[in-house]
Amino acid sequence: MTAILSADELETKLRDIGARRYHNRHPFHALLHGGRCSKGQVQAWALNRYYYQASIPIKDASLIARCDDPAIRREWRKRLEDHDGDDETPGGTERWLALTSALGLDRDYVVSTRGILPGTRFAVDAYVHFVRERTLLEAIASSLTELFSPRIIGERMAGMLAHYAFIDRDALAYFDQRPPQAARDAAFALDYVKRRAVTPEQQQAVLAALEFKCGVLWAMLDALHFSYVEPGLVPSGAFVPEEAP
Amino acid sequence: MTAILSADELETKLRDIGARRYHNRHPFHALLHGGRCSKGQVQAWALNRYYYQASIPIKDASLIARCDDPAIRREWRKRLEDHDGDDETPGGTERWLALTSALGLDRDYVVSTRGILPGTRFAVDAYVHFVRERTLLEAIASSLTELFSPRIIGERMAGMLAHYAFIDRDALAYFDQRPPQAARDAAFALDYVKRRAVTPEQQQAVLAALEFKCGVLWAMLDALHFSYVEPGLVPSGAFVPEEAP
Numbered sequence: 001m002t003a004i005l006s007a008d009e010l011e012t013k014l015r016d017i018g019a020r021r022y023h024n025r026h027p028f029h030a031l032l033h034g035g036r037c038s039k040g041q042v043q044a045w046a047l048n049r050y051y052y053q054a055s056i057p058i059k060d061a062s063l064i065a066r067c068d069d070p071a072i073r074r075e076w077r078k079r080l081e082d083h084d085g086d087d088e089t090p091g092g093t094e095r096w097l098a099l100t101s102a103l104g105l106d107r108d109y110v111v112s113t114r115g116i117l118p119g120t121r122f123a124v125d126a127y128v129h130f131v132r133e134r135t136l137l138e139a140i141a142s143s144l145t146e147l148f149s150p151r152i153i154g155e156r157m158a159g160m161l162a163h164y165a166f167i168d169r170d171a172l173a174y175f176d177q178r179p180p181q182a183a184r185d186a187a188f189a190l191d192y193v194k195r196r197a198v199t200p201e202q203q204q205a206v207l208a209a210l211e212f213k214c215g216v217l218w219a220m221l222d223a224l225h226f227s228y229v230e231p232g233l234v235p236s237g238a239f240v241p242e243e244a245p
Numbered sequence: 246m247t248a249i250l251s252a253d254e255l256e257t258k259l260r261d262i263g264a265r266r267y268h269n270r271h272p273f274h275a276l277l278h279g280g281r282c283s284k285g286q287v288q289a290w291a292l293n294r295y296y297y298q299a300s301i302p303i304k305d306a307s308l309i310a311r312c313d314d315p316a317i318r319r320e321w322r323k324r325l326e327d328h329d330g331d332d333e334t335p336g337g338t339e340r341w342l343a344l345t346s347a348l349g350l351d352r353d354y355v356v357s358t359r360g361i362l363p364g365t366r367f368a369v370d371a372y373v374h375f376v377r378e379r380t381l382l383e384a385i386a387s388s389l390t391e392l393f394s395p396r397i398i399g400e401r402m403a404g405m406l407a408h409y410a411f412i413d414r415d416a417l418a419y420f421d422q423r424p425p426q427a428a429r430d431a432a433f434a435l436d437y438v439k440r441r442a443v444t445p446e447q448q449q450a451v452l453a454a455l456e457f458k459c460g461v462l463w464a465m466l467d468a469l470h471f472s473y474v475e476p477g478l479v480p481s482g483a484f485v486p487e488e489a490p
Contacts, residue, residue, distance in 0.1 A: 057318060061310035065303055065377075070329045070338060073302060077329065080322055084315045093315060132310075 005203050007194035014190070014210055018148040021214035024155065028221040031229065033155050035163020039103070040241020042164065044228045046100045047239050048120040048220065051113050053096045055124045057083045062132045063139050075188055082181045095174035102171035115239035119223025127216045134209065137202060141193045141209035145217060146186035150179040250448050252439035259435070259455055263393040266459035269400065273466040276474065278400050280408020284348070285486020287409065289473045291345045292484050293365040293465065296358050298341040300369045302328045307377045308384050320433055327426045340419035347416035360484035364468025372461045379454065382447060386438045386454035390462060391431035395424040 005013065023029055031037050032045060060079040067073050085091030100110045109115060131139040153175045160167050197206045227234045234240055250258065268274055276282050277290060305324040312318050330336030345355045354360060376384040398420045405412050442451045472479045479485055 054313070057315070058310055058313070061306050061312075061318070064325070065306035065310050067306075068299070068303070070302070070336065073306070073325070074329050074331060077322070077325055080309070080318070080325075084319050084322065086319060091315065 002200040002204055004198075004200050010194055010197060010203055010206065011190065013207055014144060014193075015147065017207065017210050017214060018145070021211060021218065022145065022148045022152070023214070023217040023221050024148070024152045026218055026221040026225075028225045028229065029152070033159030033163075035159065037164075038241070039164070039166055041224075041228045042160075042167070043100075043103045043105055043241055044239055045224055046096075046103055047105055047110055048116045048224055050093075050096055050100060050110050051116045051120055052124050052220065053083070053093050054111075054113070055128055057093070059128045059131050062128060063136070066132070066139070067136055072192075078181075079185060082177070092174055092177065095177070099171050099174055102168070103166065114237070117223045117227055117238050118235060119226075120220050123216045123219040123223070127213065130209075130212060135205065137193065137196055138205050138209040140189050141197075141206040142213040143189045144186060144193070144210045145213050146182040147190065149182045149186075153179055153182075247445040247449055249443075249445050255439055255442060255448055255451065256435065258452055259389060259438075260392065262452065262455050262459060263390070266456060266463065267390065267393045267397070268459070268462040268466050269393070269397045271463055271466040271470070273470045273474065274397070278404030278408075280404065282409075283486070284409070284411055286469075286473050287405075287412070288345075288348050288350055288486055289484055290469055291341075291348055292350055292355055293361045293469060295338075295341055295345060295355050296361045296365055297369050297465065298328070298338050299356075299358070300373055302338070304373045304376050307373060308381070311377070311384070312381055317437075323426075324430060327422070337419060337422065340422070344416050344419055347413070348411065359482070362468045362472055362483050363480060364471075365465050368461045368464040368468070372458065375454075375457060380450065382438065382441055383450050383454040385434050386442075386451040387458040388434045389431060389438070389455045390458050391427040392435065394427045394431075398424055398427075 028045075032042065037045070057080055060076060060083070064073045064076050064080075067076065081091070083092040085094060097107055097110060101107055113121075127142070130142055134142075157172055157175050160172065161169065193206045197203045227238065228241075273290075277287065282290070302325055305321060305328070309318045309321050309325075312321065326336070328337040330339060342352055342355060346352055358366075372387070375387055379387075402417050402420050405417065406414065438451045442448045472483065473486075
């Protein structure tokens with residue numbers, strides 16, 4: 001029988017999952033941030049990742065749509081605001097498009113998601129379905145990769161600015177905004193699961209939800225690595241980088 | 246074969262549905278606004294209607310969750326803000342609870358929705374399911390009862406203030422805010438369906454969606470009327486008004 005954990009023990013186990021499974025440990029991450037990607041590989045990463053970005057508001061609205069507590073809905077609505085923006089301020093998805101445009105990708109092509117890998121689509125869709133179909137507790141827990149994102153974003157910005165002449169600070173405006181938003185969101189979600197996961201079954205479900213979500217991010221990099229690094233086999237219909245001039 | 250309508254013909258048909266089917270034509274509406282309800286009947290109305298109010302943000306988030314256009318999501322998010330409020334301002338659901346409290350109903354009892362009629366629950370749940378399961382066009386069209394709500398709200402406020410000593414203007418604060426919000430929302434939704442319903446099939450689906458939604462509001466009053474007016478048979482477990490002292 002699984003023992004019940006204290007709230008702090010649960011947090012320790014969550015952070016341990018991040019230490020072992022978060023996608024900063026993926027070899028593609030090291031290539032990307034270490035300056036060892038070609039421009040075409042960086043384009044492929046940004047193009048595929050767009051589908052994740054564009055799906056996040058769908059995911060967050062799906063979570064709000066199953067939540068009968070107005071206080072949680074209000075808190076979660078901030079995520080919609082961050083990603084979709086408002087009448088004056090562009091949101092995160094728009095800032096991601098600034099990155100793909102800076103990388104020379106056609107905006108309409110990116111938004112169409114025509115060129116993404118099937119593996120990207122399946123992983124992202126699995127995340128949306130998870131949030132729609134599992135318990136609210138698991139749905140909230142699956143967001144907890146944000147506990148680990150401020151650090152990876154710091155590494156990403158430093159690494160990409162240092163190594164890629166085709167990327168400047170404006171192109172990375174998305175990442176400027178995310179760390180405080182992610183820290184706020186992760187603090188809320190962590191507090192929620194620590195208070196609400198009070199049985200061993202709930203605690204195991206929370207841990208499994210974070211493992212699942214780490215798997216989503218990891219599988220996205222697997223797909224990129226397979227198609228654009230090694231063996232470098234791009235499926236028919238997916239984005240093919242132009243040869244370097 | 247159904248002929249294609251011009252956008253203005255479609256609007257005329259939509260407004261005609263409102264003229265024939267909107268719940269301002271229901272006998273319970275006439276009783277309520279004409280001052281012919283007992284306090285217990287007004288309580289039953291406000292208690293049951295709470296379930297509708299509380300489900301609206303769920304419905305709106307469900308719509309956002311199936312919408313891949315950030316501009317529509319942003320517009321629709323205003324409805325979430327109106328109903329759920331924000332960190333400073335209470336939303337519509339909270340203002341509805343001010344009404345039920347002013348009517349002497351226990352807040353926790355209202356929020357629990359324990360005392361509502363099964364017919365209320367089925368009608369409201371049918372609306373949420375409609376928005377989740379039909380096309381986005383139909384989901385948006387089903388909101389178009391808001392075209393007709395500013396007038397009913399005017400009638401309701403005037404009638405209730407004039408006739409019921411137990412209701413004052415503060416208790417009706419919900420209705421103060423709604424007309425401009427509803428007018429803005431209805432204008433957006435009407436423009437959307439006029440632009441997007443371009444085949445006869447889409448136009449018929451839009452008209453049917455509004456008829457469906459009128460049926461939701463109508464069935465809620467049917468249930469109230471049956472249980473609290475004529476024959477006045479309250480199902481076991483549902484709210485029973487105290488006898489007038």
